[in-house]
Amino acid sequence: MTDDDARDLLQRMLEAAIGAADPARALARHLPEKPRGRCIVVGGGKAAASMARAVEQAWPDVDLSGVVVTRYGHATPTDRITVREASHPVPDAAAQEATAEIMAAAPEAGADDLVLALVSGGGSSLLTLPRPPLALDDLIAVNRLLLSSGLSISEMNKVRRRLSQVKGGGLARAAGQARLVTLAISDVPGDDPGAIASGPTVPDPTAREDLSHLAAKLGGGLPEAVDAMLRAPSPDAADFAPDYRLIATPQGSLAAAAEVARAAGVTPVLLGDALEGEAREVGIAMAGIARAVARHGTPAPPPAVLISGGETTVTVGDEAPGRGGRNTEFLLSLALALDGHAGISAAAVDTDGIDGTEIAAGAIAGPDLVRDAARLGIDARRMLEAHDSFTVFERLGGLVTTGPTLTNVNDFRAILIQG
The missing domain is CATH 3.40.1480.10 (MOFRL domain)
Structure with a gap:
């Protein structure tokens, strides 16, 4: 040779x-039973747009709507699901605006409807909604620190979940009592659902932990409000059993x-x-x-x-x-x-x-x-x-x-x- x-x-x-991770090949066999009512599609990540297109192709006869957000340049044409684009790896205003749309769409589901969450790598930046009293500038500063910190992906996601309204189960909470199914493409070691896009549809396993050791690793450039938030338990600590399906790993x-x-x-x-x-x-x-x-x-x-x-x-x-x-x-x-x-x-x-x-x-x-x-x-x-x-x-x-x-x-x- x-x-x-x-x-x-x-x-x-x-x-x-x-090719093995192409949503067009992998997604259809993991779809749940079609809903009697509507299907509201939400989610984010680098594969979110191609996953949304795959859902449209697999379910031509279902009443589909919803919003997903992907990285700039990663959009693909869709007919019924809205695709937004935003910044990665550091979030921007477009990410916050798209996430607010997504969080508003999920509660619209009724008893006969399905909320279908499409989650993939990159969602930690693209699904961005600061937890009060934080502002977007705080999350931008933290993400820049994380990217040069040398922290493991697992440690980064602990920080991201604590500071967000959408991560660590926030999107699942927004869906309320509606049926929620997550289809995910894993980009993390061990395929941990809490780490893929920082777990927007699964409970945060570290919600009650003191993350002051991670705050210390991020150094003096950490905003004061962020430092305080990492040292206190999450106000949204809760346990629930998600319907979570990995379509590619x-x-x-x-x-x-x-x-x-x-x-x-x-x-x-x-x-x-x-x-x-x-x-x-x-x-x-x-x-x-x-x-x-x-x-x-x-x-x-x-x-x-x-x-x-x-x-x-x-x-x-x-x-x-x-x-x-x-x-x-x-x-x-x-x-x-x-x-x-x-x-x-x-x-x-x-x-x-x-x-x-x-x-x-x-x-x-x-x-x-x-x-x-x-x-x-x-x-x-x-x-x-x-x-x-x-x-x-x-x-x-x-x-x-x-x-x-x-x-x-x-x-x-x-x-x-x-x-």
């Missing part, structure tokens, strides 16, 4: 992973990619859908596993591919960061740790099509990446320290650009060891 063959295989695995996408590898005669090694940690540290650790495959045939003899999901983090210091997302940072760290090891190529992408705030989904790296960078006068290690990994792959032509995929099952990583 040549390096070009390796890149082609990694690309096909990526396409399979994204990270593990399902990893399994689809594994089938592509197996068909190509490559042994897939699934390392799990919940890998977390600093992107550069995960890159170093994964390089060690790849070397073990190449040198010792463990945990599988080559040709083999290490497949993993989850969401790493990038902790940015006080210096101005360069351009890059967690996937390109992971890949650059991996390449430096492998130090030009022959026959090892890798891909790392965000399945929503956007790695961080950049225009690419991620990148694919061949074994000569660091050497090729040096030929162009690029110091790969210095670029990694400056969190400028995107620039490296942009100049080397290694970026993977899919555009918005209209779904999201978090990150997909594959390391192919030829021998």
